[in-house]
Amino acid sequence: MTIASEINKFTTLTKNTLDTFVAYRASFLVWRLQLFVTFSVFYYLWVAIASSRSQVGSYSIPNLISYFVVGYLVRAIVFSTRTSDLGGDIQSGSLAQLLLKPIGTLRYYFSRDIIDKLFNIFFMTFEMLFIYFVFQPQLVVPSFQNLILFLISLVFATISFFFYSLIISFMSFWSESAWASRFLFGVVIVTLFSGQFIPLDLLPSWFIKTIDFTPFPYFYYYPLRLFLGMELPLHSFQILIQSAIISLILYLLAKYTWRLGLKKYQSYGN
Amino acid sequence: MSYTVSVSHLQKHFTVNTKSPGLAASLKAIINPDKKIVKAVDDISFSLNQGELVGFIGPNGAGKTTTLKCLSGLLYPSSGEVKVLGHTPFSREYQFLRQIGFVMGQKNQLWWDIPPQETFLLHKAIYEISDADYKKCLDFFFETLDISDVVSTPTKKLSLGQRMKCEFVAALLHSPKVIFLDEPTIGLDVVATQKIRKFIKEYNQQFKSTIILTSHNMADVEQLCQRLIIIDNGQIYYDGALDNLAGQYRQTKQLKFTFDQAVKISDLKKYADVHKIDSYKYSFSLPKSQALQVAAKILSDFPVVDLNISDTPIEEIISQIYISNNDHRLGNK
Amino acid sequence: MVIKNFIQAWLILAKNNLQAQLLTRSNASLFVVGKLLNFAFSIILVFSVFKTTNLVQGYTLDQVIIFTMVFNLTDSLSGFLFRAIYMFRPILVKGDFDLDLVKPLPTFFRPIFSAPDFLDLPPILIQTIVFLIFLFRSSIQISASNVLIFLILLLCGLFITFSLYLIVAAISILVTEVDNLMSIIRSVSRAGIVPTDIYHGFFKFVLDYIIPVTFITTVPAKSLIGLANPQLILLISLVSILSLVISLSVWKLSLRFYTSASS
Numbered sequence: 001m002t003i004a005s006e007i008n009k010f011t012t013l014t015k016n017t018l019d020t021f022v023a024y025r026a027s028f029l030v031w032r033l034q035l036f037v038t039f040s041v042f043y044y045l046w047v048a049i050a051s052s053r054s055q056v057g058s059y060s061i062p063n064l065i066s067y068f069v070v071g072y073l074v075r076a077i078v079f080s081t082r083t084s085d086l087g088g089d090i091q092s093g094s095l096a097q098l099l100l101k102p103i104g105t106l107r108y109y110f111s112r113d114i115i116d117k118l119f120n121i122f123f124m125t126f127e128m129l130f131i132y133f134v135f136q137p138q139l140v141v142p143s144f145q146n147l148i149l150f151l152i153s154l155v156f157a158t159i160s161f162f163f164y165s166l167i168i169s170f171m172s173f174w175s176e177s178a179w180a181s182r183f184l185f186g187v188v189i190v191t192l193f194s195g196q197f198i199p200l201d202l203l204p205s206w207f208i209k210t211i212d213f214t215p216f217p218y219f220y221y222y223p224l225r226l227f228l229g230m231e232l233p234l235h236s237f238q239i240l241i242q243s244a245i246i247s248l249i250l251y252l253l254a255k256y257t258w259r260l261g262l263k264k265y266q267s268y269g270n
Numbered sequence: 271m272s273y274t275v276s277v278s279h280l281q282k283h284f285t286v287n288t289k290s291p292g293l294a295a296s297l298k299a300i301i302n303p304d305k306k307i308v309k310a311v312d313d314i315s316f317s318l319n320q321g322e323l324v325g326f327i328g329p330n331g332a333g334k335t336t337t338l339k340c341l342s343g344l345l346y347p348s349s350g351e352v353k354v355l356g357h358t359p360f361s362r363e364y365q366f367l368r369q370i371g372f373v374m375g376q377k378n379q380l381w382w383d384i385p386p387q388e389t390f391l392l393h394k395a396i397y398e399i400s401d402a403d404y405k406k407c408l409d410f411f412f413e414t415l416d417i418s419d420v421v422s423t424p425t426k427k428l429s430l431g432q433r434m435k436c437e438f439v440a441a442l443l444h445s446p447k448v449i450f451l452d453e454p455t456i457g458l459d460v461v462a463t464q465k466i467r468k469f470i471k472e473y474n475q476q477f478k479s480t481i482i483l484t485s486h487n488m489a490d491v492e493q494l495c496q497r498l499i500i501i502d503n504g505q506i507y508y509d510g511a512l513d514n515l516a517g518q519y520r521q522t523k524q525l526k527f528t529f530d531q532a533v534k535i536s537d538l539k540k541y542a543d544v545h546k547i548d549s550y551k552y553s554f555s556l557p558k559s560q561a562l563q564v565a566a567k568i569l570s571d572f573p574v575v576d577l578n579i580s581d582t583p584i585e586e587i588i589s590q591i592y593i594s595n596n597d598h599r600l601g602n603k
Numbered sequence: 604m605v606i607k608n609f610i611q612a613w614l615i616l617a618k619n620n621l622q623a624q625l626l627t628r629s630n631a632s633l634f635v636v637g638k639l640l641n642f643a644f645s646i647i648l649v650f651s652v653f654k655t656t657n658l659v660q661g662y663t664l665d666q667v668i669i670f671t672m673v674f675n676l677t678d679s680l681s682g683f684l685f686r687a688i689y690m691f692r693p694i695l696v697k698g699d700f701d702l703d704l705v706k707p708l709p710t711f712f713r714p715i716f717s718a719p720d721f722l723d724l725p726p727i728l729i730q731t732i733v734f735l736i737f738l739f740r741s742s743i744q745i746s747a748s749n750v751l752i753f754l755i756l757l758l759c760g761l762f763i764t765f766s767l768y769l770i771v772a773a774i775s776i777l778v779t780e781v782d783n784l785m786s787i788i789r790s791v792s793r794a795g796i797v798p799t800d801i802y803h804g805f806f807k808f809v810l811d812y813i814i815p816v817t818f819i820t821t822v823p824a825k826s827l828i829g830l831a832n833p834q835l836i837l838l839i840s841l842v843s844i845l846s847l848v849i850s851l852s853v854w855k856l857s858l859r860f861y862t863s864a865s866s
Contacts, residue, residue: 030783030784030787031783033783033787034783034786034787034790037787037790037791038790038793040806041790041791041793041794044794044802044803044806045794045796045797045801045802048660048797048801048802048803049652049656049801051660053656055655056655056656057654057655175627175629175630179630180627180629180630180631180633180634181630181633183633183634183637184633184634184636184637184640187637188637188640188641189640192640192641192644197644197648198648198651198652202651202652202654202655203647203651204647204650204651207647339701342705343704343705344701344704344705344861345861346859346860346861362704362710364605364707367705367706367707368707370705371705372701372702372705374698374701374702376698377697377698377699377701377702378699378702379699379702379703381616381619383619383623384619384622384623388615388619391615392612392615392616393706395608395611395612395615396608396611396612396706396707396708397707398608
């Protein structure tokens with residue numbers, strides 16, 4: 001396992017991904033369009049809600065707009081993942097073929113994720129420029145300190161979501177359909193509770209108090225709060241510590257579930 | 271006289287994207303891909319009467335499945351005329367669709383998660399089969415295909431052989447007059463293949479439906495079809511009785527000798543072209559007129575313990591036709 | 604009788620789909636919970652927005668909630684009836700669609716109607732009950748004629764949705780891409796969670812004429828609270844008929860160029 005061979009595997013994976021995109025180029029363009037449209041819907045919705053007002057809850061208009069525009073970037077980095085394929089691979093039996101190959105299975109999915117994220121970031125850059133010049137949003141420029149806090153929390157968010165998504169996929173070892181658990185826990189709950197539709201502090205307080213115990217706000221909401229500098233310094237620090245702890249917990253849970261699931265897979269087959 | 275199936279100067283062309291290897295070509299392919307036209311069916315004509323069981327064979331990519339799809343209305347011909355039971359297939363008239371059946375060896379029409387018998391009920395509704403006819407057909411199929419114990423198991427849990435049998439039932443439940451079978455025995459084991467063959471033969475004899483069968487398994491064709499159409503590169507190379515083909519091409523016999531001591535190939539060369547299997551076994555390919563003479567000579571001159579005389583297998587005949595067509599094509603280039 | 608065959612086939616498939624889904628009860632309940640969560644959250648969203656203001660573009664909280672509930676209802680109804688569109692691509696790619704085309708059923712049966720999602724029925728029922736309770740307790744006056752017109756417009760909206768999905772099916776035959784197209788449509792449809800009047804410019808144009816969310820959810824909801832004028836009602840009826848005609852023509856055209864996945 002030399003560095004050269006690792007780099008080689010990585011470039012091969014990249015080229016394969018690009019070839020797949022080319023083969024399905026219509027699909028690829030439509031996928032990018034879909035991401036952009038989702039963003040536009042919520043952007044316009046909030047612009048309409050905020051129109052002719054200077055404040056929405058505790059958010060100034062530039063803060064609110066930045067929440068969604070920078071959120072587009074956060075979504076591209078944190079939520080782009082191939083781990084959802086793993087559920088399907090377990091169900092279909094393709095995992096068996098993968099396990100036979102001399103590569104670390106989890107490392108394989110992690111590499112694919114990195115490539116996926118790089119592709120996402122690459123195309124998102126053009127889309128962000130488009131948004132900037134066409135939508136001309138009022139944006140907030142963060143201080144250097146806030147930017148650093150934001151980037152650190154983004155790293156933890158990425159790691160946390162990767163393991164969270166893996167755990168959802170691992171449920172396929174035990175359940176009949178990969179799609180049902182992914183739908184509820186991977187799509188609905190994550191989208192609703194991570195603050196992608198509405199900043200979480202605008203929701204009823206009982207709601208926020210409950211989901212603060214879950215990892216979801218740390219995927220999206222808290223990184224953006226740090227970007228906007230809307231948290232007190234002590235609380236910001238607390239958020240980073242909590243993000244790190246959550247990443248660790250999810251990592252350990254993922255490892256454990258993987259081991260358990262693999263044991264079951266190998267004893268009983270698919 | 272009106273034919274059940276009549277094809278006249280049928281052509282079907284496809285436009286396909288091509289891509290050269292390499293990353294640069296991949297990027298170009300996103301914006302402006304290269305295209306080329308493939309002539310899948312290139313001016314073919316033939317006619318079938320009611321009740322005929324025809325084998326439609328050719329190498330991969332010859333145009334067999336494309337022709338079947340044009341006949342069933344799945345594809346729109348680029349030019350030419352196709353009539354099945356007096357209808358133009360592509361018009362998809364329900365009157366027409368109710369009289370045809372299609373079995374595709376690699377595809378499913380049975381619903382995956384539910385037992386075959388539910389698909390049968392669905393077809394009963396779609397094809398408006400009466401209760402009496404439905405029961406009569408099912409009884410026939412249960413008996414000939416021996417599937418009464420599998421029809422209530424979800425399709426996804428059935429073996430390929432069991433599934434194919436049920437696919438046949440689903441396709442034939444409405445007693446179609448014209449049946450298209452596209453590689454129905456592909457992937458099946460020997461026993462299942464035999465059962466399906468027997469079933470097709472019995473069905474054709476009893477119900478007098480017109481059946482067009484494509485297969486790579488020569489034994490299917492030999493056992494079932496009296497008439498053979500060979501297609502290659504979108505064109506028909508032979509259309510006639512299977513026996514005639516054998517007659518035309520089977521001018522040679524294969525002789526296989528086993529000797530009880532080692533024999534040198536040089537000793538046998540003077541009789542005819544010889545092929546060595548090992549030091550004790552040799553084979554000859556001889557014109558029919560000479561076969562017996564040469565056999566008698568070798569029997570008297572050498573210590574033969576076993577002799578086997580057989581016709582050239584039909585596979586070899588057909589592959590010779592494919593190869594000579596291919597050479598002909600390449601030669602033209 | 605084609606219609607009779609259609610209905611019979613649909614009922615048999617609906618029954619079978621339900622049986623298959625009930626076999627995996629845990630998964631069935633996960634889906635239902637997910638859909639109910641979406642519904643509950645959309646209401647919470649509206650409430651939260653109105654905590655910060657009294658009016659959104661001239662609409663009161665009660666009115667916006669009606670729009671949100673109508674949106675959820677139309678979304679669930681479309682999901683129930685037309686779920687098969689999400690399963691169309693694998694069937695196309697595998698080539699199994701060929702075998703559907705040789706059957707005496709409308710060609711659009713398989714891509715649109717062949718997989719009714721009975722897991723949408725409990726959420727639809729619950730949403731309807733919550734909706735009715737809300738209507739009784741709210742201060743908005745609703746007459747019987749409003750309800751009748753609302754139901755007619757809801758039906759027109761379903762015709763428009765069907766037409767949209769059929770065009771997606773037609774496009775997918777030509778480029779075998781359905782999943783993401785459908786997710787674009789669903790993303791844009793989410794704009795209907797509030798009255799589409801609040802949007803402007805190009806986006807409003809899209810919502811009115813390209814993916815006509817306005818006609819599918821906003822106008823029916825308006826008619827319920829008495830805000831839709833007769834011209835608008837006539838317009839939607841015409842639009843729904845026109846969309847059916849256009850989509851069926853496009854679909855027929857795509858079938859003509861259909862090339863199966865493999866020989």
